[in-house]
Amino acid sequence: EPEVTQTPSHQVTQMGQEVILRCVPISNHLYFYWYRQILGQKVEFLVSFYNNEISEKSEIFDDQFSVERPDGSNFTLKIRSTKLEDSAMYFCASSDLGGPQPDTQYFGPGTRLTVL
Amino acid sequence: AQSVTQLGSHVSVSEGALVLLRCNYSSSVPPYLFWYVQYPNQGLQLLLKYTSAATLVKGINGFEAEFKKSETSFHLTKPSAHMSDAAEYFCAVSPDTGGGNKLTFGTGTQLKVEL
Numbered sequence: 001e002p003e004v005t006q007t008p009s010h011q012v013t014q015m016g017q018e019v020i021l022r023c024v025p026i027s028n029h030l031y032f033y034w035y036r037q038i039l040g041q042k043v044e045f046l047v048s049f050y051n052n053e054i055s056e057k058s059e060i061f062d063d064q065f066s067v068e069r070p071d072g073s074n075f076t077l078k079i080r081s082t083k084l085e086d087s088a089m090y091f092c093a094s095s096d097l098g099g100p101q102p103d104t105q106y107f108g109p110g111t112r113l114t115v116l
Numbered sequence: 117a118q119s120v121t122q123l124g125s126h127v128s129v130s131e132g133a134l135v136l137l138r139c140n141y142s143s144s145v146p147p148y149l150f151w152y153v154q155y156p157n158q159g160l161q162l163l164l165k166y167t168s169a170a171t172l173v174k175g176i177n178g179f180e181a182e183f184k185k186s187e188t189s190f191h192l193t194k195p196s197a198h199m200s201d202a203a204e205y206f207c208a209v210s211p212d213t214g215g216g217n218k219l220t221f222g223t224g225t226q227l228k229v230e231l
Contacts (some may be wrong), residue, residue: 043206043221064203091159103148103167105219107160
């Protein structure tokens with residue numbers, strides 16, 4: 001069964017450094033998402049992306065964050081200058097445009113980001 | 117704005133006992149509701165979803181949930197717990213079907229299954 005993959009599984013960085021989290025969505029999906037989960041808190045929506053544009057973003061997704069689909073398979077989340085409070089598990093998800101399951105988002109295993 | 121509330125951050129049941137995980141929603145529009153499960157070191161996996169068709173929804177691994185508008189609830193149940201059901205369960209709500217709609221999650225319920 002197709003699945004969403006994410007790399008790396010764990011990233012440790014120093015405060016102020018830039019990080020790029022990578023995701024490979026399911027190949028025929030056209031909607032892409034990033035969520036995050038700070039330890040002990042709920043999973044929070046960050047951004048959705050469709051047709052090379054941001055569809056929706058949350059208040060969390062400020063100017064420090066950016067997303068990109070650099071090629072036909074990858075979807076990335078960049079944090080320009082990491083803060084301690086960016087430490088979290090980051091989940092990528094993708095969904096189909098139509099078909100039988102357009103409302104189902106398929107999640108990757110997550111990248112645990114630790115900012116020191 | 118939409119939100120979901122999951123009562124009980126930790127639930128413990130005996131193997132073979134009924135599993136009941138509670139979720140209540142708040143929404144100004146007809147909600148679309150989901151239950152996801154997260155096993156250790158894995159991503160979120162969809163268990164089942166309600167998208168305004170049948171109010172009783174059956175999912176994978178023997179789980180089901182019933183949408184009750186009068187109670188604004190979407191509780192998850194399984195008649196007989198198995199050790200392999202131990203995981204974290206998340207209820208989520210979306211404003212619409214179709215691609216691109218964000219999910220708003222609850223805080224999750226950790227299910228422990230004891231012998």
